[in-house]
Amino acid sequence: MTQDAEDITEGRGSSVYEQVRELVQTHGLPPQTHLMVEHIAIILDPCPRQEIYQALWRLVQEGVVVERPESGFFTRHFSNVEVCTLYEENKVLLDRSLEILEAHDVANGVVQYPQLFVAREDKAEKAGATGGPLSQKDLVRITGELFLHIVTQAGRSDFTEMVVMINQRLSYIRLCECTLIEAVDEEVAHLCHLYHRNEIGKLRDAVAQYHLTRFKTIPRLMAVL
Numbered sequence: 001m002t003q004d005a006e007d008i009t010e011g012r013g014s015s016v017y018e019q020v021r022e023l024v025q026t027h028g029l030p031p032q033t034h035l036m037v038e039h040i041a042i043i044l045d046p047c048p049r050q051e052i053y054q055a056l057w058r059l060v061q062e063g064v065v066v067e068r069p070e071s072g073f074f075t076r077h078f079s080n081v082e083v084c085t086l087y088e089e090n091k092v093l094l095d096r097s098l099e100i101l102e103a104h105d106v107a108n109g110v111v112q113y114p115q116l117f118v119a120r121e122d123k124a125e126k127a128g129a130t131g132g133p134l135s136q137k138d139l140v141r142i143t144g145e146l147f148l149h150i151v152t153q154a155g156r157s158d159f160t161e162m163v164v165m166i167n168q169r170l171s172y173i174r175l176c177e178c179t180l181i182e183a184v185d186e187e188v189a190h191l192c193h194l195y196h197r198n199e200i201g202k203l204r205d206a207v208a209q210y211h212l213t214r215f216k217t218i219p220r221l222m223a224v225l
Helices: 003-010 016-025 039-045 049-061 080-104 120-130 136-153 158-181 186-196 198-222
Strands: 065-068 072-075
Touching: 003 120, 016 039, 016 049, 016 158, 039 049, 039 072, 049 065, 080 158, 080 186, 120 158, 136 158, 136 186, 136 198
Parallel strands: none
Antiparallel strands: 065 072
């Protein structure tokens, strides 16, 4: 059992669907793994097998899991084209949403993550006060929350639905980015700062740069997926 799988079994307050989804998205079950209900039931024990079936079919509908006739369910393998498409869709949706916010001067609400605002040189000194640097999982969560908040404020429900899906699909990829891209915490903190200060024009440029960095990382990313 992987560390991610062990972490999930420790917190069983969430639904079976949420637990299975996290196993898949964090690759607690590696890419192209045959998702056998009996195996998942052991990991999540005790867990009704029918609920696992229902969770897997729901994940198939969301595009998170693949169902192969007469073979069963499998975790997805990321292709170069799929990763590029997800990055591009995310970039376009965010830019369009920020364009709407900029044009209509929509207030962004309060989006602030104090732990992210610790400068690199101050981290060691302030680790005790902040609880230490954020984990990679925290960075992935905050990134997804920020992007979702932006499109939600733009008032486009279709954008919101698409970004929810993209966040789900990019969850593991964003974890990998944390090991391939330098200072991801500072990068995300900068985005949060700009959004919190309602500097939408600068944020649009920063979001474009965020995605450019990821496009450049794709060759190395594909080597670890």
